[in-house]
Amino acid sequence: MTELVSYQLDDGIATLTLANGKANAISPDVITALNAALDRATEDKAIVILTGQPGMLSAGYDLKVMTASPQDAITLVTAGSTLARRMLAHPTPIIVACSGHAVAKGAFLLLSADYRVGVEGAFTIGLNEVQIGITMHHVGIALARDRLRKTAFQRAVINAEMFNPQSAMGAGFLDAVVAPEELMPAALAMARHFKKINLKSHAATKLKVRKTLLDTLDAAIAQDQISGLT
Known part of the structure; x- marks a missing residue:
C-alpha cells in the first residue's frame, strides 16, 4: 500500500x-499522516516542502467522509482546521510546491504555508465551497481574510471564483508560478534560502506576526464545532 504522505529528508529539507x-483527498488518515510527518520534521529541525502528485496538490476533503454524516463532516473539518493552525505556527518554514489543482482544503493548504510556488498550466485554484452547497466555515473565512488580497477575498469566499495559477498569484494563493519542470527546483531554492536565516528568530517572529490570526483561529475552531457547516 502506498504511503498517504511520504517523507524524504535530504540535507535538512x-x-x-x-x-x-487521483484527487489527493484530505481524509482523516491523511491528516493523521501529515501531523506525523510534521512531528518528524520538527524532530529533524527540517525545512518542510509539501507537494502532491503531478497535476494535483489536492481537490479537498474526502467527500465520502463529508457526506457520511454531519458529525463526520464536522470532525474532519475540525481536524483540518487544527492542521492549518499548526502549519501557520510550525517552528520551521513550510513551502508548498503546488503541483497542479488546489481546490477547497487543497487551497487552504496554500493559505497555511510560509511560501507557495505553483506550476503553469490549465489548473484550478480556489475555494468552491458555496458552489457545491457548503457554507464556508468560520476558520476558512478567517484564514482567507488574513492571507488573500483584499480585492480577492470576497470573490473567493462568497462568489466561489476559481483562479488559474497566474491569477491565483494575484489573489494571494501563490507567491510564484513556474514551469512544471521547475517546480521542485524552485521549492528547493527557497528551502535553501530559508536555511540561511536564523530559524529561532523566524519562529519567534512568525508567532508575533500571526498572533491575532492564531487567536482568531482558536476561537473559530471552537465556533465551528458548535455551529457545524451551516
Whole structure:
C-alpha cells in the first residue's frame, strides 16, 4: 500500500508528498499522516516542502467522509482546521510546491504555508465551497481574510471564483508560478534560502506576526464545532 504522505529528508529539507488517489483527498488518515510527518520534521529541525502528485496538490476533503454524516463532516473539518493552525505556527518554514489543482482544503493548504510556488498550466485554484452547497466555515473565512488580497477575498469566499495559477498569484494563493519542470527546483531554492536565516528568530517572529490570526483561529475552531457547516 502506498504511503498517504511520504517523507524524504535530504540535507535538512523534508519533502512531504501527498498520495491519496487521483484527487489527493484530505481524509482523516491523511491528516493523521501529515501531523506525523510534521512531528518528524520538527524532530529533524527540517525545512518542510509539501507537494502532491503531478497535476494535483489536492481537490479537498474526502467527500465520502463529508457526506457520511454531519458529525463526520464536522470532525474532519475540525481536524483540518487544527492542521492549518499548526502549519501557520510550525517552528520551521513550510513551502508548498503546488503541483497542479488546489481546490477547497487543497487551497487552504496554500493559505497555511510560509511560501507557495505553483506550476503553469490549465489548473484550478480556489475555494468552491458555496458552489457545491457548503457554507464556508468560520476558520476558512478567517484564514482567507488574513492571507488573500483584499480585492480577492470576497470573490473567493462568497462568489466561489476559481483562479488559474497566474491569477491565483494575484489573489494571494501563490507567491510564484513556474514551469512544471521547475517546480521542485524552485521549492528547493527557497528551502535553501530559508536555511540561511536564523530559524529561532523566524519562529519567534512568525508567532508575533500571526498572533491575532492564531487567536482568531482558536476561537473559530471552537465556533465551528458548535455551529457545524451551516
